[in-house]
Amino acid sequence: MALDTYTTTIAVASIATSGITIAIGVIAPAIGEGRSIATALSSMAQQPDASATITRTLFVGLAMIESLAIYCFVVSMILIFANPFWNRALT
Amino acid sequence: MRLSPDELVFWQYGFIKLNATIVYTWGLMLVMVVGSKIITSKLSTGLERSRWQSILEIIVTSILEQIEDIGLDQPKKYLGFLGTLFLFIGMANLCIIIPGYEPPTGSLSTTAALALCVFVAVPLFGIEEQGVGNYLKTYTEPTIIMLPFNIISELSRTLALAIRLFGNIMSGSMIVAILLTITPFIFPIVMTVLGLLVGTVQAYIFSVLATVYIAAATREHKHRPKQEQKKADQGVGE
Numbered sequence: 001m002a003l004d005t006y007t008t009t010i011a012v013a014s015i016a017t018s019g020i021t022i023a024i025g026v027i028a029p030a031i032g033e034g035r036s037i038a039t040a041l042s043s044m045a046q047q048p049d050a051s052a053t054i055t056r057t058l059f060v061g062l063a064m065i066e067s068l069a070i071y072c073f074v075v076s077m078i079l080i081f082a083n084p085f086w087n088r089a090l091t
Numbered sequence: 092m093r094l095s096p097d098e099l100v101f102w103q104y105g106f107i108k109l110n111a112t113i114v115y116t117w118g119l120m121l122v123m124v125v126g127s128k129i130i131t132s133k134l135s136t137g138l139e140r141s142r143w144q145s146i147l148e149i150i151v152t153s154i155l156e157q158i159e160d161i162g163l164d165q166p167k168k169y170l171g172f173l174g175t176l177f178l179f180i181g182m183a184n185l186c187i188i189i190p191g192y193e194p195p196t197g198s199l200s201t202t203a204a205l206a207l208c209v210f211v212a213v214p215l216f217g218i219e220e221q222g223v224g225n226y227l228k229t230y231t232e233p234t235i236i237m238l239p240f241n242i243i244s245e246l247s248r249t250l251a252l253a254i255r256l257f258g259n260i261m262s263g264s265m266i267v268a269i270l271l272t273i274t275p276f277i278f279p280i281v282m283t284v285l286g287l288l289v290g291t292v293q294a295y296i297f298s299v300l301a302t303v304y305i306a307a308a309t310r311e312h313k314h315r316p317k318q319e320q321k322k323a324d325q326g327v328g329e
Contacts, residue, residue: 056299059295063255070259071254071258074254077262081094082094
């Protein structure tokens with residue numbers, strides 16, 4: 001099955017973009033989560049009584065940061081598996 | 092490669108589809124409702140109580156404590172909504188150890204529906220607590236210029252709730268599916284265990300965020316000095 005240049009361009013662009021999206025997109029959330037856990041650990045060491053509140057706030061904050069990485073992952077998955085341009089180019 | 096359980100259709104009649112999401116959602120609802128009905132049919136308040144009743148009591152009192160911790164004064168009023176969110180999402184995510192099961196929260200339709208429930212519930216509880224005028228006035232705080240930004244933030248946090256839950260659960264099941272084709276022996280099991288942990292945390296996060304949004308909408312601003320006074324009294328008492 002020979003692909004014309006239009007289809008090839010769409011394929012190459014989708015795959016390359018999805019790889020770069022997920023690769024670059026998780027750098028900043030990872031750094032942010034690392035810093036927040038470090039601060040949470042040091043504050044738990046300073047005040048062990050408050051560790052329930054700190055843990056809860058930590059998890060809520062981690063989920064908010066994580067969701068940014070999840071957005072990048074969802075875009076990447078859409079480009080690979082549910083790509084509208086690819087489906088249209090095949091017909 | 093299936094992106095969500097919506098695409099697995101068991102039965103179709105023209106336009107009406109019975110897909111895996113609907114079947115598993117209703118199955119979960121059936122199990123939870125029938126189970127709790129059976130457990131609560133013979134409640135006892137004495138020292139002798141059944142194991143299942145103790146489990147349910149632990150769950151309900153922990154949820155009540157968490158709701159109160161986050162700042163809602165009458166946790167029993169919100170227990171129905173928030174407890175249901177936590178228990179449904181938690182149960183849906185924990186059942187992935189059953190073979191052949193696909194979590195309905197891995198489909199954007201379910202998570203969008205849950206996020207829309209929160210989107211509708213927050214103004215409802217806010218208006219019930221503060222009245223329509225006072226609640227609408229909170230959109231113009233701190234200044235009237237913030238009105239479009241408050242509205243946009245309301246919409247975007249609903250979207251974020253839906254996508255966060257969908258992305259976490261869908262990525263878990265997709266990783267397991269991909270690993271089954273590469274290294275089918277031990278590694279998919281390890282990833283399923285990670286998926287259990289992630290599912291529980293995401294259920295907790297969803298309900299905690301819903302609680303925080305409702306607390307922000309029902310908090311009355313003139314009560315803030317009274318709350319600080321109460322906290323100061325408690326500190327002195329300890």
